[in-house]
Amino acid sequence: MANLTRDFFIGLSNNKILNANAKKWGFKLGADKFVAGTDINSVVGVVKELNKHGISCTLDNLGEFIFDKSEAAQAKDDILEMIEKIHEEKLDCHVSLKMTQLGLDIDQDFCINNMSEILTAAAKYDIFVNIDMEKYEHYQKTLDVLALLRKDFTNVGTVLQSYLYRTVDDLEDLKDVRLRLVKGAYKESEEVAFQNQEEIDANFIKACEIRLLGDTFTSIATHDHHIINELKQFAKENNVPKDNFEFQMLYGFRTEMQYGLAEEGYNFCTYIPFGNDWFGYFMRRLAERPQNLQLVMKDTFYTKDNKLKKSPLIAGGALIGLFALWRIKKKKD
Numbered sequence: 001m002a003n004l005t006r007d008f009f010i011g012l013s014n015n016k017i018l019n020a021n022a023k024k025w026g027f028k029l030g031a032d033k034f035v036a037g038t039d040i041n042s043v044v045g046v047v048k049e050l051n052k053h054g055i056s057c058t059l060d061n062l063g064e065f066i067f068d069k070s071e072a073a074q075a076k077d078d079i080l081e082m083i084e085k086i087h088e089e090k091l092d093c094h095v096s097l098k099m100t101q102l103g104l105d106i107d108q109d110f111c112i113n114n115m116s117e118i119l120t121a122a123a124k125y126d127i128f129v130n131i132d133m134e135k136y137e138h139y140q141k142t143l144d145v146l147a148l149l150r151k152d153f154t155n156v157g158t159v160l161q162s163y164l165y166r167t168v169d170d171l172e173d174l175k176d177v178r179l180r181l182v183k184g185a186y187k188e189s190e191e192v193a194f195q196n197q198e199e200i201d202a203n204f205i206k207a208c209e210i211r212l213l214g215d216t217f218t219s220i221a222t223h224d225h226h227i228i229n230e231l232k233q234f235a236k237e238n239n240v241p242k243d244n245f246e247f248q249m250l251y252g253f254r255t256e257m258q259y260g261l262a263e264e265g266y267n268f269c270t271y272i273p274f275g276n277d278w279f280g281y282f283m284r285r286l287a288e289r290p291q292n293l294q295l296v297m298k299d300t301f302y303t304k305d306n307k308l309k310k311s312p313l314i315a316g317g318a319l320i321g322l323f324a325l326w327r328i329k330k331k332k333d
């Protein structure tokens with residue numbers, strides 16, 4: 001059942017029509033639990049509140065499925081506006097972005113130009129820019145573009161996913177690059193990726209330990225308390241300076257633990273997504289953890305004093321309808 005649910009939501013996250021339509025819907029299906037706002041002005045307060053508690057942030061102006069240069073140029077302008085805002089408001093915050101958002105699938109040189117403009121603006125204010133890692137089909141391209149950008153910029157890094165077999169080998173080439181390590185959010189084939197959770201977890205720990213013993217800053221991005229505890233212990237035993245790494249979690253997840261880690265004196269960074277292009281991101285979060293679905297269903301159907309809501313029934317019904325359609329399609333295939 002868990003795999004079925006995961007496949008279902010990953011399938012939805014890849015659906016271009018639903019992604020395009022969701023931009024017009026506004027936040028639905030409880031997306032506001034995990035997406036902090038619709039534009040940069042609506043998330044400044046969220047960042048300031050976290051900063052007050054010693055938590056830094058990374059902002060992601062969500063964007064996927066961009067196949068048009070004008071949309072990619074708009075995404076670049078939005079990110080430039082975000083950088084200005086981070087500076088103006090003196091936020092303790094860096095930038096996360098996806099290169100497909102900036103035209104990687106349209107024209108690589110165009111994407112590199114967009115990235116260069118962003119990195120130049122960010123460097124002026126000493127702001128770091130992290131390139132999220134997307135599906136495997138973009139993996140090598142992302143690393144190639146990163147290598148080109150690093151000839152001119154030092155304020156850029158990326159993400160490695162421990163479900164990929166090649167991750168530990170790639171660490172060697174990227175040993176001087178600031179990295180975020182994650183388990184991986186997409187559905188990848190067994191030709192390139194571990195399918196078994198224990199193997200993915202073991203590879204995650206191995207990659208983190210290699211990085212912790214090195215000199216370059218690493219973001220350990222997971223909500224998994226077993227792994228966090230194991231790595232805290234490893235860092236202590238090996239005298240890894242706390243300034244060499246941080247923990248990262250997504251906005252809306254395990255908030256108490258986020259505050260707790262910061263209070264313990266660890267560097268902590270919350271990843272804050274915002275914007276109208278929320279559908280793919282939100283569906284991947286539902287894919288990762290069936291409990292997230294229960295959480296948003298509860299918010300969708302019930303008010304805070306546990307009374308049944310009426311209008312959101314349509315949203316909940318739509319979700320169940322989509323699931324039924326997907327099941328029928330699967331059977332036909």
Ligand SMILES: Cc1cc2nc3c(=O)[nH]c(=O)nc-3n(C[C@H](O)[C@H](O)[C@H](O)COP(=O)(O)OP(=O)(O)OC[C@H]3O[C@@H](n4cnc5c(N)ncnc54)[C@H](O)[C@@H]3O)c2cc1C
Pocket residue numbers: 131132133134159161182183184185186221222223224225226248249250253254271288289
């Ligand atoms: C900051 C950040 C950035 C990311 N960037 C990328 C990226 O660029 N590319 C990419 O492919 N993926 C990215 N991801 C997603 C990542 O790859 C995983 O899909 C996602 O984090 C789920 O894996 P996990 O390690 O958090 O825990 P899981 O493997 O989902 O969970 C492991 C265990 O942790 C506990 N747990 C997990 N979540 C919760 C919760 N909410 N409440 C209570 N217990 C919980 C449970 O015991 C669970 O069994 C990012 C994740 C984070 C946190």
